[in-house]
Amino acid sequence: MRNLPKIELHCHLDGSVRANTVVEIARREGIDIPTYELSELEKMMGVRIDCESLVEYLKCFDISNKVMQSPYSLERIAYELMEDASRENVKYIEIRFGPNLHIRSGMTTDKVIESVLKGIKRAELDFDIKGNLILSNLRHHTMDVLDDIIESGKKYIGKGVVGLDLCAAEEDGFCEKYTDYFKKAREYGYRITIHAGEAGCGKNVFDAVELLGAERIGHGVYIHSHEEAYKTVKNKGVTLEMCPTSNIQTKAIDSFENHPIMDFMKDGIKVSISTDNRTVSATDMTNEMELVAKYNGMTDDDYWKIYMDTVAASFACDSVKLWLLEFVR
Numbered sequence: 024m025r026n027l028p029k030i031e032l033h034c035h036l037d038g039s040v041r042a043n044t045v046v047e048i049a050r051r052e053g054i055d056i057p058t059y060e061l062s063e064l065e066k067m068m069g070v071r072i073d074c075e076s077l078v079e080y081l082k083c084f085d086i087s088n089k090v091m092q093s094p095y096s097l098e099r100i101a102y103e104l105m106e107d108a109s110r111e112n113v114k115y116i117e118i119r120f121g122p123n124l125h126i127r128s129g130m131t132t133d134k135v136i137e138s139v140l141k142g143i144k145r146a147e148l149d150f151d152i153k154g155n156l157i158l159s160n161l162r163h164h165t166m167d168v169l170d171d172i173i174e175s176g177k178k179y180i181g182k183g184v185v186g187l188d189l190c191a192a193e194e195d196g197f198c199e200k201y202t203d204y205f206k207k208a209r210e211y212g213y214r215i216t217i218h219a220g221e222a223g224c225g226k227n228v229f230d231a232v233e234l235l236g237a238e239r240i241g242h243g244v245y246i247h248s249h250e251e252a253y254k255t256v257k258n259k260g261v262t263l264e265m266c267p268t269s270n271i272q273t274k275a276i277d278s279f280e281n282h283p284i285m286d287f288m289k290d291g292i293k294v295s296i297s298t299d300n301r302t303v304s305a306t307d308m309t310n311e312m313e314l315v316a317k318y319n320g321m322t323d324d325d326y327w328k329i330y331m332d333t334v335a336a337s338f339a340c341d342s343v344k345l346w347l348l349e350f351v352r
């Protein structure tokens with residue numbers, strides 16, 4: 024598994040920070056963190072084994088975000104995520120993050136986005152991996168924040184920024200109020216992926232596709248509980264970005280054996296495998312793929328089908344897609 028070429032479409036920057044980097048940046052920039060002891064810090068940055076919910080899972084991001092408040096830190100963390108992914112033969116990764124989580128020390132949204140892009144570009148030169156950036160808006164933030172993200176990110180579309188996402192805690196029926204914003208974003212050229220159907224509501228997936236124009240869905244586990252959502256995802260070829268370990272930790276599913284990924288795929292739904300958060304979930308792509316093979320029966324042929332569907336679902340340009348297809352055996 025480690026040697027197979029991989030594509031990761033769903034990976035949060037602030038959930039995938041190396042613990043030793045947090046310590047080094049905290050010391051360098053004089054930032055207070057709860058502990059400077061590495062193993063202790065790793066424990067605090069990872070989700071507890073008995074995590075109760077998505078809401079509790081999301082608390083793990085507080086420490087990393089404390090040290091992600093300077094251009095240096097954002098560039099370094101993006102670069103290192105690309106490096107970590109390339110070490111397990113990830114060829115292409117779409118990194119996502121919420122720009123407005125990183126303006127506490129006075130950086131503008133532009134500077135925040137630019138710094139992360141710089142890290143991605145520098146890593147592309149040093150490692151055999153390519154990357155793009157998805158801008159996320161946390162659902163509990165105001166519409167002004169979302170609008171600022173859409174407007175600030177506009178000038179980077181085609182220069183590393185490819186998509187727009189909604190993330191964090193998920194309420195039933197959250198999509199409707201975002202319709203106008205996503206219409207504008209699509210007109211600007213953003214591709215759309217939305218976290219939906221992760222915390223119980225299958226209809227949110229239907230809404231994300233129909234109201235917000237989502238081409239991909241983060242998780243989408245709960246489409247099995249909503250017939251229309253299921254049909255829409257299947258008939259429109261919407262790809263589900265599935266993250267087994269994270270889905271267990273947020274209680275989206277109760278056991279790896281019961282993860283619907285392979286049932287979905289066998290029924291003609293397009294699926295993709297991702298980590299969600301490498302540090303918070305203490306995982307990597309290799310581990311996620313091994314889990315799907317072990318518990319859900321993914322074969323070699325299944326993997327290549329998923330790989331090719333993932334290339335098609337990526338927001339990469341055509342030349343990168345062609346390059347990714349060269350790795351198919």
Ligand SMILES: [Zn+2]
Pocket residue numbers: 033035190218241299
């Ligand atoms: Zn996510």
